[in-house]
Amino acid sequence: MGFALEEKRKLLETLYEFIEATYRNFPLACVPGCKLCCTERIWATSLEAYYLLDVLSEEEYNFLETWAKEGYPRPVLTTNQLALCYLQGGEPPLEPAYEGLKPCPFLTPEALCKFYERRPLMCRVMASVKICKDFAELPPFLFQVSTLAFQIVENIDIGGVYGSFFDLLKFLKRYQEGLVKEVPEELLSNVELEEFPILPEERELKRWLGELYRAPVKGTSYTFRELWQKLRKDFEKYQKLNFLRDLL
Numbered sequence: 500m501g502f503a504l505e506e507k508r509k510l511l512e513t514l515y516e517f518i519e520a521t522y523r524n525f526p527l528a529c530v531p532g533c534k535l536c537c538t539e540r541i542w543a544t545s546l547e548a549y550y551l552l553d554v555l556s557e558e559e560y561n562f563l564e565t566w567a568k569e570g571y572p573r574p575v576l577t578t579n580q581l582a583l584c585y586l587q588g589g590e591p592p593l594e595p596a597y598e599g600l601k602p603c604p605f606l607t608p609e610a611l612c613k614f615y616e617r618r619p620l621m622c623r624v625m626a627s628v629k630i631c632k633d634f635a636e637l638p639p640f641l642f643q644v645s646t647l648a649f650q651i652v653e654n655i656d657i658g659g660v661y662g663s664f665f666d667l668l669k670f671l672k673r674y675q676e677g678l679v680k681e682v683p684e685e686l687l688s689n690v691e692l693e694e695f696p697i698l699p700e701e702r703e704l705k706r707w708l709g710e711l712y713r714a715p716v717k718g719t720s721y722t723f724r725e726l727w728q729k730l731r732k733d734f735e736k737y738q739k740l741n742f743l744r745d746l747l
């Protein structure tokens with residue numbers, strides 16, 4: 500694993516722990532066996548897909564390849580592209596209304612996640628304070644921190660790509676095996692968002708971000724913000740999509 504990838508991974512794990520600690524402060528109704536939000540509509544960054552690829556067996560990967568033949572939804576913009584579009588007063592393209600989404604291929608027959616410890620952020624932030632039949636009910640503060648967390652993950656995965664979790668897994672695996680050399684067009688380039696859209700009166704959210712920035716990153720002498728800034732500085736020396744070099 501390349502050095503930058505190792506640093507990114509440490510930041511990702513710190514963010515995951517931090518967001519989960521935040522969620523634990525709310526009385527969520529989610530319990531093992533809930534599966535309503537485990538669908539094929541899962542977006543992620545290349546960093547998150549790589550985090551899971553590490554523990555995906557050949558057999559599980561082959562199952563994913565077979566499952567994926569039927570097709571699945573794909574995002575039209577990355578999280579930060581969407582935020583930039585709003586910040587610039589634009590109207591982002593509408594995401595199609597998906598009906599009859601298939602279950603995620605990583606759900607077990609007992610409705611548990613096969614890769615719970617390695618699941619991407621999108622799976623970690625979907626929650627509800629009431630048992631959801633059709634819709635989840637997320638407290639507004641958790642909605643705000645999860646939106647920020649998506650933007651932060653994209654920032655951390657500087658030079659990486661974004662898309663359907665399953666496209667990312669397939670691409671990274673094929674790339675590692677030397678079967679593809681280029682990033683496929685269904686994957687979008689990550690975009691950096693330096694300023695987060697936090698209103699002055701959103702003090703609790705600012706405090707949350709400040710605490711995340713000051714959080715120590717395990718296995719390093721850096722805080723979250725220091726390591727992220729270091730990553731950005733080091734990245735200036737590289738070409739775009741340098742993350743591919745790290746994967747080999």
Ligand code: SF4
Nearest residue numbers: 537603605606612622
């Ligand atoms: S990866 Fe796991 S948590 Fe995420 S949708 Fe699939 S089964 Fe659910």
